[in-house]
Amino acid sequence: MSKHAEIRDLPRRVGAVVTLSGWVVKNRPSGKLVFFEFRDGTGVCQCVVERTEKTESFFDTAKHLSQEAAVVVTGTARPEDRAAGGFEMHVTDLAVVGASTDYPITPKPHGIDFLFKRRHLWFRSQRQWIILRIRATIIDQIRRFFNDNGFVLIDTPIFAPAAGEGSQTLFKVDYFGEPVYLAQTGQLYLEAACMAHRKVYCFGPTFRAEKSKTRRHLTEFWMVEPEIAYASLSDVIDVAEDFVCSLVDRVLRDHQRDLIELGRDVSQLERIRKPFYRIRYDDAADLLRGPRPKELLERDLAAKTARLAELDQRVAELEDRQKQGGVKQWEKDKAAAEVIDLREERGELAEQIANIPHHLKLATEFTWGGDLGGSDETIISRLHDRPVFVTHYPKHVKAFYMREARDNAKVVENFDLLAPEGFGEVIGGSAREEDYDRLLHRIHEEGLPQEDYEWYLDLRRYGSVPHGGFGLGVERTVAWICNLKHIREAIPYPRMMGRFYP
């Protein structure tokens, strides 16, 4: 590793001669002066090379520095408001370590397909760099939270026999001639472990072969799952609440500037405080069928229709202006770029508007017994100003292992956590059925082969206790906290239906 200084230390190295190693972000040569923006993995700073006798030997090199060329620069840094990153380096020496020609990701707009085919380069870009750093912080905080609260890490297998939660779509793997599946949860294994360690968690990649192409789905994603012995449903929800608060607090503490850079409304995150709302499925169903979704969606419709008209007017204005004489080329470019953005927003708005009646219909015609749909979750979360736990779903839409409510055999003691601002479900969890007879009955009811679950039934034969846990999807959480439109930016190498390169 180099002994070079780092950009993040520049505030403490003002005036000193330092050597930085990194990459050129962009270069603006102009006659006898060169500005180039430079990043080193710890931050960005602007470098300036003036043409003098001292810089003569490398001035021409500086002038032709291309995007993403790897360079080592020496000079003195000082604060500079006009510079990206807040610091400016006056370069006294410069060497190119690795050239870069025709770097494909330019400062101009690119399509999403183009960028994901170049994901290996894309995450050098500022915005992606910030997101992945926040992801790293969130993962660090996940581990800290559980380690600091007496949970023992238990790694669960990725190759799993067919028996999972039941009707899930899993990836099949040839395991020495026998079929096994990529795990979609470590939960059953954790239940066994929590009878040994009391509080346990697993954390790793998990796989779903669902053919979902939406902004909320990946086929490979990271999930953390705690499991606690001698715990009731409300005990588990308490842990989930503290846990989510700790994640948000940590990101607010360590990434204030990053969040602003991402355009995140930080005040929305600052509202994430205990207690979250806790409503039952029945209440959610009443809420959906009541007057409030209609009011919400009608307000939406009005607001979106108004915005649409605004966009159309703005586009017309810009197009008119482009036709007039005396407009500078760069002004035309800027206008054209704005028109493209506006049209994109318009397309999204139009689709949202078209979906509103459908979502309203789904909500108002919601019948007891069904699972909450994505749009239903969005409506519920938008009708609350903090995260919402929805509990006690109908038994027959949920997994066999969930604990039957003792006062109502039609529902189970489960919960989903809906993130605010319409980000949807980030946690699913439940109390587990600890009663041998009830569990066995459910296994048969679901048509699952009992022999595959004998080991699991053992947990109910030998000192069974009330217990429960939950799973939190890391990418959905990152997307929520960073305010990302699409979950695929929340993971370094997204795996989605039809996409597995690079």
Added chain:
RNA sequence: UCCCCGAUAGCUCAAUGGUAGAGCGUCCGGCUGUUAACCGGCAGGUUGUAGGUUCGAGUCCUACUCGGGGAGCCA
């Protein structure tokens, strides 16, 4: 599996069924305060694939491929 949308230069996008264009980027030249934003110039195309309609198809029709969004399902 179903529904909607899309594919034109390296990139982002134009082009009433009638000669395929612009900007950016690249490269070259100029510029001492740049930041997606200066000026001038060069180069850049089998309009996703295969059929069809037509005097004529980037444009219309059919199928396919790939991509985007959504439903279902889910973290």
